[in-house]
Amino acid sequence: MGLHRVVQPAGVLPQAAWRLDASREIAPNEVRIRVQRLNLDAASFRQLSEKHGGNGDAVRAEVLEIISTRGKMQNPVTGSGGMLIGVVEEAGRRSPLGLKAGERVASLVSLTLTPLVITDGLARWDGRSEQVPCDGWAILFARSIAAVLPADEDPQLSLAVLDVCGAPALTARVVSRQVEDRRRAGDPTPVSVAVIGGAGKSGSLSLAAARRAGAARTVGVVPVAAERDALTAAGLASVVAVADARDPVGLSTAVTTALGTPADVTVVCVDVPGCEHGAVLATADGGTVIFFSMATSFSAAALGAEGLAADVTMLVGNGYVPGHAELALGLLRAEPGVRQLFAARIAAD
Amino acid sequence: MGLHRVVQPAGVLPQAAWRLDASREIAPNEVRIRVQRLNLDAASFRQLSEKHGGNGDAVRAEVLEIISTRGKMQNPVTGSGGMLIGVVEEAGRRSPLGLKAGERVASLVSLTLTPLVITDGLARWDGRSEQVPCDGWAILFARSIAAVLPADEDPQLSLAVLDVCGAPALTARVVSRQVEDRRRAGDPTPVSVAVIGGAGKSGSLSLAAARRAGAARTVGVVPVAAERDALTAAGLASVVAVADARDPVGLSTAVTTALGTPADVTVVCVDVPGCEHGAVLATADGGTVIFFSMATSFSAAALGAEGLAADVTMLVGNGYVPGHAELALGLLRAEPGVRQLFAARIAAD
Numbered sequence: 220m221g222l223h224r225v226v227q228p229a230g231v232l233p234q235a236a237w238r239l240d241a242s243r244e245i246a247p248n249e250v251r252i253r254v255q256r257l258n259l260d261a262a263s264f265r266q267l268s269e270k271h272g273g274n275g276d277a278v279r280a281e282v283l284e285i286i287s288t289r290g291k292m293q294n295p296v297t298g299s300g301g302m303l304i305g306v307v308e309e310a311g312r313r314s315p316l317g318l319k320a321g322e323r324v325a326s327l328v329s330l331t332l333t334p335l336v337i338t339d340g341l342a343r344w345d346g347r348s349e350q351v352p353c354d355g356w357a358i359l360f361a362r363s364i365a366a367v368l369p370a371d372e373d374p375q376l377s378l379a380v381l382d383v384c385g386a387p388a389l390t391a392r393v394v395s396r397q398v399e400d401r402r403r404a405g406d407p408t409p410v411s412v413a414v415i416g417g418a419g420k421s422g423s424l425s426l427a428a429a430r431r432a433g434a435a436r437t438v439g440v441v442p443v444a445a446e447r448d449a450l451t452a453a454g455l456a457s458v459v460a461v462a463d464a465r466d467p468v469g470l471s472t473a474v475t476t477a478l479g480t481p482a483d484v485t486v487v488c489v490d491v492p493g494c495e496h497g498a499v500l501a502t503a504d505g506g507t508v509i510f511f512s513m514a515t516s517f518s519a520a521a522l523g524a525e526g527l528a529a530d531v532t533m534l535v536g537n538g539y540v541p542g543h544a545e546l547a548l549g550l551l552r553a554e555p556g557v558r559q560l561f562a563a564r565i566a567a568d
Numbered sequence: 569m570g571l572h573r574v575v576q577p578a579g580v581l582p583q584a585a586w587r588l589d590a591s592r593e594i595a596p597n598e599v600r601i602r603v604q605r606l607n608l609d610a611a612s613f614r615q616l617s618e619k620h621g622g623n624g625d626a627v628r629a630e631v632l633e634i635i636s637t638r639g640k641m642q643n644p645v646t647g648s649g650g651m652l653i654g655v656v657e658e659a660g661r662r663s664p665l666g667l668k669a670g671e672r673v674a675s676l677v678s679l680t681l682t683p684l685v686i687t688d689g690l691a692r693w694d695g696r697s698e699q700v701p702c703d704g705w706a707i708l709f710a711r712s713i714a715a716v717l718p719a720d721e722d723p724q725l726s727l728a729v730l731d732v733c734g735a736p737a738l739t740a741r742v743v744s745r746q747v748e749d750r751r752r753a754g755d756p757t758p759v760s761v762a763v764i765g766g767a768g769k770s771g772s773l774s775l776a777a778a779r780r781a782g783a784a785r786t787v788g789v790v791p792v793a794a795e796r797d798a799l800t801a802a803g804l805a806s807v808v809a810v811a812d813a814r815d816p817v818g819l820s821t822a823v824t825t826a827l828g829t830p831a832d833v834t835v836v837c838v839d840v841p842g843c844e845h846g847a848v849l850a851t852a853d854g855g856t857v858i859f860f861s862m863a864t865s866f867s868a869a870a871l872g873a874e875g876l877a878a879d880v881t882m883l884v885g886n887g888y889v890p891g892h893a894e895l896a897l898g899l900l901r902a903e904p905g906v907r908q909l910f911a912a913r914i915a916a917d
Binding site: 230233235298468493513516524526530534538 | 569571579580581582583584646647648649676677678680681711712713734815816817818842845859862864865866867868869870871872873874875876877878879880881882883884885886887888889890
């Protein structure tokens with residue numbers, strides 16, 4: 220778990236630590252990665268960018284400052300990190316990760332708990348994109364997870380998919396369970412799914428995963444007409460609706476209109492605060508809301524559902540589900556619509 | 569839903585509003601309560617008390633200031649509120665709540681979304697307890713929930729139970745489901761449950777609910793010896809363990825030692841920040857963590873589980889589950905240990 224890398228405060232896990240020891244020498248159960256690129260968490264990048272009014276130099280300076288001070292990339296305001304891509308430099312003889320020197324990998328655990336040192340001053344990054352080319356090293360622990368990048372895919376594309384691979388995996392699990400429950404109860408009602416932020420990375424994968432898991436009807440909710448057109452063209456949702464996710468009544472009306480009923484499963488994939496109430500209102504009694512956005516407020520969700528007397532199950536979107544990397548890369552391969560949206564997003568970055 | 573009572577910002581639900589219109593006249597679907605007592609949320613009261621160094625007059629002044637400014641009692645720092653007790657003064661002719669003038673009720677929706685006016689300056693409150701005797705009025709909406717207080721119970725005791733009645737109800741649902749899944753799969757492994765903060769209000773009810781729902785083995789984790797003795801005497805848990813919930817390794821070791829395995833279901837009922845990682849570590853793969861504490865950090869839970877590669881389902885503790893008031897009051901009646909702990913806690917207040 221990397222407890223020996225925690226410098227301050229003592230006794231907490233690496234993710235909760237203020238500072239990690241990122242020294243280069245690895246323990247027998249660790250792996251050192253030569254880092255080539257960071258992928259900052261969207262909420263973190265937005266906060267930094269807004270704080271500095273879009274000034275890329277200032278954003279770069281603050282990211283460098285965070286990493287050198289904390290020994291990891293964890294935005295002190297949002298609490299979030301991101302992920303990295305690199306090449307295995309050295310694998311300890313007792314590491315259980317099965318990695319070999321020279322393999323190109325993406326780390327599937329957050330940067331918030333990954334010891335990290337940057338050696339090039341981020342000189343190749345303009346501070347204006349979540350994708351950060353860099354040189355340096357990072358340490359993986361025994362319980363970390365890393366995926367070897369497919370040789371036949373653009374690494375940037377694979378990285379973008381792996382970054383959010385927990386979302387489609389958990390969506391698939393929840394939808395499958397709902398479908399199975401209905402079948403077992405002899406209830407012929409089809410399962411309906413709403414994905415808020417359906418044209419985004421985690422959103423488009425979640426839509427594809429929901430359909431494959433047996434959702435009969437899906438709606439992708441997007442904020443603007445351009446995303447509506449892109450998601451419609453990708454063909455990943457039964458219906459595409461435009462609504463502001465922060466407007467509870469507007470959002471729930473859009474979902475209910477699109478599906479004909481409230482959603483059995485609502486997946487929140489938009490990184491803006493204030494979407495909790497709309498998601499709860501858009502969900503049927505007995506249904507489930509999965510929150511993947513790091514902008515989710517725990518108390519707003521808990522008190523909102525209580526205040527609405529809404530009998531919904533609310534899940535904290537766990538980024539780890541066994542098999543999540545394979546499932547997400549499989550969707551990229553099998554669903555042209557997913558590839559199309561990811562490619563467009565990367566090109567726009 | 570009370571949208572017409574939202575003053576600022578427009579369009580949000582009452583819980584998310586900065587300010588509500590708490591005027592006395594009710595709409596045909598509303599109910600006005602003559603308020604007799606507020607029960608402040610524990611996290612909120614602690615924050616206020618610590619901020620003012622235990623100065624009761626300053627705490628009282630700030631609570632009055634919050635209520636008069638916001639038209640509701642919602643701590644701006646913790647985001648939480650509490651609940652209230654009072655007598656039905658007037659029920660609109662189209663209110664679906666089934667309340668009659670003169671009935672003594674507790675509101676089961678949070679104060680964070682309840683229009684409230686205090687008329688006695690909180691003169692009878694010393695600012696040193698979560699229980700706030702007062703005079704004033706509050707408004708219930710059509711979708712609010714209120715429970716008529718049992719005539720044969722001390723109202724303060726009933727209120728304390730109803731305040732946390734969502735916790736035992738959701739615990740019972742999750743444990744029952746786990747038991748049923750095992751039975752269906754022909755898996756004879758008994759279901760084990762850990763309740764962090766087991767001697768507290770929501771904790772003791774959750775322990776009792778877990779046992780009745782079929783948990784074969786339960787552990788109540790408490791922070792100090794006095795609580796260990798009280799919970800042991802109450803007889804609500806198979807084992808009682810002492811551990812600091814903020815120490816992930818200490819907590820998970822205590823739970824695993826007590827149960828012989830990690831817990832299938834872990835229920836977090838302690839109102840201190842930093843318990844997310846320990847709860848995840850204490851839970852078996854494939855298990856469930858239910859977070860009831862308003863001090864829970866969404867991102868710490870999500871990133872923590874991911875960082876530990878922990879395949880656990882994490883639930884936001886929804887305070888509303890159908891039948892929750894009846895279930896909790898039933899536990900108070902049926903479980904002498906619950907009554908014992910609640911009575912002691914109220915006496916100590």
